[in-house]
Amino acid sequence: MSTSVPQAPATTQASSADTAKVQKPKRKRRKFSPWGVVAWIVGLGFFFPVFWMVLTAFKQEVDAYTTTPKFFFVPTLDEFKAVFDQGVGTALLNSLFATTVSTILVLALGVPAAFALSLRPVRKTQDALFFFMSTKMLPVVAAIIPLYVIVSNIGLLDNIWALIILYTSMNLPIAVWMMRSFFLEVPGELLEAASLDGASTWRAVREVILPLVSPGIAATALICVIFAWNEFFFAVNLTAVQAQTMPVFLVGFIAGEGLYWAKLCAAATMAALPVVLAGWIAQNKLVRGLSFGAIK
Amino acid sequence: MATITYKNASCIYESSDKLAVDSLNLDIDDGEFVVLVGPSGSGKSTALRMLAGLEDIDEGSIEIGGKDMVGVPSKDRDIAMVFQNYALYPNKTVAENMGFALKLRGVSADERRKKVEEAAKMLDLTEHLDRKPAKLSGGQRQRVAMGRAIVREPQVFCMDEPLSNLDAKLRVQTRTEIAALQRRLGTTTVYVTHDQVEAMTMGDRVAVLRNGKLQQFASPADLYDRPANAFVAGFIGSPAMNLMTAPIVADGVKIGENSTLELERDQLTQLHDAGLKEVTAGVRPEDLELSDSGGIEVIVDLVEDLGSEAYLYTHAGPGVTLVARSLPRAPAKLADTVRLRKQAGGAVHLFNPQTGERIG
Numbered sequence A: 001m002s003t004s005v006p007q008a009p010a011t012t013q014a015s016s017a018d019t020a021k022v023q024k025p026k027r028k029r030r031k032f033s034p035w036g037v038v039a040w041i042v043g044l045g046f047f048f049p050v051f052w053m054v055l056t057a058f059k060q061e062v063d064a065y066t067t068t069p070k071f072f073f074v075p076t077l078d079e080f081k082a083v084f085d086q087g088v089g090t091a092l093l094n095s096l097f098a099t100t101v102s103t104i105l106v107l108a109l110g111v112p113a114a115f116a117l118s119l120r121p122v123r124k125t126q127d128a129l130f131f132f133m134s135t136k137m138l139p140v141v142a143a144i145i146p147l148y149v150i151v152s153n154i155g156l157l158d159n160i161w162a163l164i165i166l167y168t169s170m171n172l173p174i175a176v177w178m179m180r181s182f183f184l185e186v187p188g189e190l191l192e193a194a195s196l197d198g199a200s201t202w203r204a205v206r207e208v209i210l211p212l213v214s215p216g217i218a219a220t221a222l223i224c225v226i227f228a229w230n231e232f233f234f235a236v237n238l239t240a241v242q243a244q245t246m247p248v249f250l251v252g253f254i255a256g257e258g259l260y261w262a263k264l265c266a267a268a269t270m271a272a273l274p275v276v277l278a279g280w281i282a283q284n285k286l287v288r289g290l291s292f293g294a295i296k
Numbered sequence B: 001m002a003t004i005t006y007k008n009a010s011c012i013y014e015s016s017d018k019l020a021v022d023s024l025n026l027d028i029d030d031g032e033f034v035v036l037v038g039p040s041g042s043g044k045s046t047a048l049r050m051l052a053g054l055e056d057i058d059e060g061s062i063e064i065g066g067k068d069m070v071g072v073p074s075k076d077r078d079i080a081m082v083f084q085n086y087a088l089y090p091n092k093t094v095a096e097n098m099g100f101a102l103k104l105r106g107v108s109a110d111e112r113r114k115k116v117e118e119a120a121k122m123l124d125l126t127e128h129l130d131r132k133p134a135k136l137s138g139g140q141r142q143r144v145a146m147g148r149a150i151v152r153e154p155q156v157f158c159m160d161e162p163l164s165n166l167d168a169k170l171r172v173q174t175r176t177e178i179a180a181l182q183r184r185l186g187t188t189t190v191y192v193t194h195d196q197v198e199a200m201t202m203g204d205r206v207a208v209l210r211n212g213k214l215q216q217f218a219s220p221a222d223l224y225d226r227p228a229n230a231f232v233a234g235f236i237g238s239p240a241m242n243l244m245t246a247p248i249v250a251d252g253v254k255i256g257e258n259s260t261l262e263l264e265r266d267q268l269t270q271l272h273d274a275g276l277k278e279v280t281a282g283v284r285p286e287d288l289e290l291s292d293s294g295g296i297e298v299i300v301d302l303v304e305d306l307g308s309e310a311y312l313y314t315h316a317g318p319g320v321t322l323v324a325r326s327l328p329r330a331p332a333k334l335a336d337t338v339r340l341r342k343q344a345g346g347a348v349h350l351f352n353p354q355t356g357e358r359i360g
Helices: A007-014 A019-029 A034-057 A078-085 A088-119 A125-134 A140-153 A160-185 A189-196 A201-230 A233-238 A246-251 A261-295 B044-052 B094-104 B109-123 B138-151 B168-185 B196-202 B220-225 B230-235 B265-274
Strands: B004-012 B019-028 B033-037 B059-064 B079-082 B156-160 B188-193 B205-210 B213-218 B242-249 B252-255 B259-262 B278-283 B288-291 B296-305 B310-317 B320-326 B337-342 B348-351
Touching: A034 A261, A078 A088, A078 A261, A088 A125, A088 A160, A088 A201, A088 A246, A088 A261, A125 A160, A140 A233, A160 A201, A160 A233, A189 A201, A189 B079, A201 A261, A233 A246, A246 A261, B004 B044, B019 B044, B019 B059, B019 B205, B019 B213, B033 B044, B033 B168, B033 B196, B044 B059, B044 B079, B044 B156, B044 B188, B079 B138, B094 B109, B094 B138, B109 B138, B138 B168, B168 B196, B188 B196, B196 B220, B205 B220, B205 B230, B213 B220, B213 B230, B230 B242, B230 B278, B230 B348, B242 B320, B259 B296, B265 B348, B288 B320, B296 B320, B310 B337
Parallel strands: B033 B188, B033 B205, B079 B156, B156 B188
Antiparallel strands: B004 B019, B004 B059, B205 B213, B242 B252, B242 B278, B252 B259, B278 B348, B288 B337, B296 B310, B296 B337, B310 B320
16 A cells, blocks of 8 residues: 555656646646545555554553553664564564565566467467466365375475465466566567567567566566465464464464554564565556556 | 569468468569558568568468578568567667667677668668657657668568558658668568558559459559559559449440440450450549540539549449549539540550459
């Protein structure tokens, strides 16, 4: 949600090349609009829980859960320290490792597949696409027991590589479908022009096609990162202490006895930070993608 | 620079049983400007793409400079192509677009820049070299596409309707520029268009295609003066030739209720020898004129005054329409009954009504 906020001014910047045209609608936008108010209310409604989480993370445990919510308090890093003491480092590293490796694998396998299925279609392309989609039709709950048995038999229980394999196969169909829609936007003549210019297919793809779809790759990578980072079900069933990931670690704070609101919020803030960072990095690429259609 | 030979070249589209190009035979001389023209679906673009290696040659062969091109990938054919929507690389500047082929060939950066600047000067693109294609106008993009082809100094230029995305005025201007440029460079060129005016004005020779089959391959003047069949007759020339299938009478062809289009004596003999009862007769609008007596009686449906000339759209009977060119400010008015006759020196073309082949 936070990623979509700075995107709006960036779009106006991109189109400000024809300056005279842009200025008029800008003036118009300043007028009062009831939809603007609604948008602000909805936006704040979405933002407030996140804000409250970050705020609570800096409170003492006693201030965290009071009947009259406290807005003013002495900020402290004690809860972060406590979270670190409970071993958030391992979970964080596990999550980072699983997310990064699985995303790289997904892109390495998915981008070529999507290229083949869009710019070089063959007779069974539709069937292949349906096959990719069909892997998402079975609920994971239905597959978890066989998966558990397999993972246990090959000795990968509580091993981060089990999660990497699962996250890769879980995100691959999404990546293929998503990248395919970006490749379909690329006019096929570009490949033909490059091949007439004397480029091999690999060279043409690298120099002509990939720069065009790089916003799509960024978007796909972001989605994969978010899905892998947030994944809970596989992680909770297939890992214990060693390969524990962030979502599983977080749940440990929701305990039956005693209230650990501040610690939970501190851990959650730390869990959210890498994804926000990834979104922020991907954003420049995403915005550039908006001017993509000007070529045809 | 090279000759091009299509030898019974055919292409089958996967989705249909029909041949997109049906045993095409063309002999294109070195340095010649050949235009492939035809209505949509005639296979003209496919024929060009077969030459460029973008479409398979399923039967027969195509030779460039005497070398068989079957199975040779496009990148090794030394062909430059200008696409209908230009296919410029959006992420590269104009200079990079034009120099890409040279870069792939391993030409040094200095020499590349020299050649690109040379071509840019020729095409009036010098000040745009550092821009991206998205920032250029349609005409400029078209020139960049031309420049990309020129810089390479290829054996063959292929152009696939390169003017169809330009507005009418720019199209006429660019048309002459491309033709002049080709004469200057002397590179063998195959040019595809659906516009018969482009075909007539640009080509040394024109190949007319229909349903994947070659109809006629001749100079523009020959196509106009001696069309090989009724299709070519109707396709070349604007407005189109008047074609009517009518019974043969003693001194000509019966048009409408009681008018006759008179024929030459030797034409009548040929018709007699062919043993036909009916014939498809064709007269160009510019070969018809208004007359005071005799000729064909027609009723005027529409007068199109273009300033320098006027066209009368008329009918001589149900289903028999005739277009005639006349002087501007024509005296004829809508719904007038006037008489048309063949001008002195005008020609009547005769075609077999069944096969469409030319008679005589």
